[in-house]
Amino acid sequence: MKYRKLKNSELDRxxxxxxxxxxxxxxIIILDNIRSLNNIGSVFRTADAFLVKKxxxxxxxxxxxxxxxxxxxxxxxDSVAWEYAENxxxxxxxxxxxxxxxxxxxxxxxxxxxQEFSTQKALTYAIVFGHEVKGVQQKIxxxxxxxxxxxxxxxxxxxxxxxxxxxxxxxxxxxxxxx
Numbered sequence: 690m691k692y693r694k695l696k697n698s699e700l701d702r703x704x705x706x707x708x709x710x711x712x713x714x715x716x717i718i719i720l721d722n723i724r725s726l727n728n729i730g731s732v733f734r735t736a737d738a739f740l741v742k743k744x745x746x747x748x749x750x751x752x753x754x755x756x757x758x759x760x761x762x763x764x765x766x767d768s769v770a771w772e773y774a775e776n777x778x779x780x781x782x783x784x785x786x787x788x789x790x791x792x793x794x795x796x797x798x799x800x801x802x803x804q805e806f807s808t809q810k811a812l813t814y815a816i817v818f819g820h821e822v823k824g825v826q827q828k829i830x831x832x833x834x835x836x837x838x839x840x841x842x843x844x845x846x847x848x849x850x851x852x853x854x855x856x857x858x859x860x861x862x863x864x865x866x867x868x
Contacts, residue, residue, distance in 0.1 A: 708768040713742040714862055715813040717789065721777040721829055722748035722820040723850060730761030731851035732818075737765035739862040742813070744769055747777040761851075777817070781832050784815050793817040793825045793833040794857055796846065800838035803857060808864045816857055818850050 703711075718741055723729055729751055736744055746752050752773050753759070753766035774780045781791050790812050808814065817833065819825030830836055839848060839856055848856070 705764070705768040708737070708740075709770075711740060714740045714865055716741050716858065716861055716865065717743050717745065717784065717813065717815040718854065718858070719745045719777060719780055719791075719815055719817040720747060720750045720850075721817055721825050722823075723750045723818070724821055725850070726751050726755055726757035727761045728821070728849065728851045730758040730763075730765075732854045733758070733762040733765035733769055733771075735851070735855050735858050736769045739858050741769060741858065744771040745777075745780045745815075746771060746773045747780060748775065777826065777829050778832060781815070781817070781829060785832075785834070789813045789815050790834050791815045791817065791832070792835040792837045793819070793830045794839070794853060795819065795825045795830055795836050796838050797830055797836045800836040802840050803837055803860055804840070806835070806837050806860075806864075808861060810865070814861060814865075816861070818854055821850055 718732060718736055720729065720732060729746070732744065751758060753762070753771070758766060785791055792814065794816055816837070817825050817829055837857065839853060841848070
């Protein structure tokens with residue numbers, strides 16, 4: 690058998706309005722002081738790909754519209770729901786009060802390796818990704834219901850925020866849709 694790449698016209702893409710009307714994955718992304726506009730755009734694209742419910746842009750995290758966000762988002766800022774909040778901690782506490790399970794993605798004592806983290810069908814999850822150098826703020830890590838860590842085995846012990854988002858969102862998407 691030989692494989693043939695599909696043309697864009699064969700991919701059955703939906704428009705932004707259809708996307709907005711679809712049932713979403715019970716998953717929220719919180720960006721805690723992300724400085725790279727390209728990373729922000731990439732997160733939007735990942736969120737679009739896996740029907741993420743919403744993105745919160747917090748602190749210094751830039752907001753659409755911005756040409757450098759659009760360059761990597763490729764229009765996903767029009768499909769994915771998002772909101773800006775000055776303080777990440779306010780978003781975390783608000784979501785927890787609504788029954789959302791909040792997990793920081795960070796290297797920390799007592800963190801749960803991503804592959805060992807279990808989801809429950811009845812819950813909505815919010816995952817917090819932090820600043821490219823400083824990570825998730827300690828006060829957010831402390832307030833979180835869990836800390837999830839992406840195991841890494843090489844010489845570098847960090848991944849780009851956009852890559853981390855892709856890894857975690859894909860893993861949680863699979864877990865939430867297999868139950």
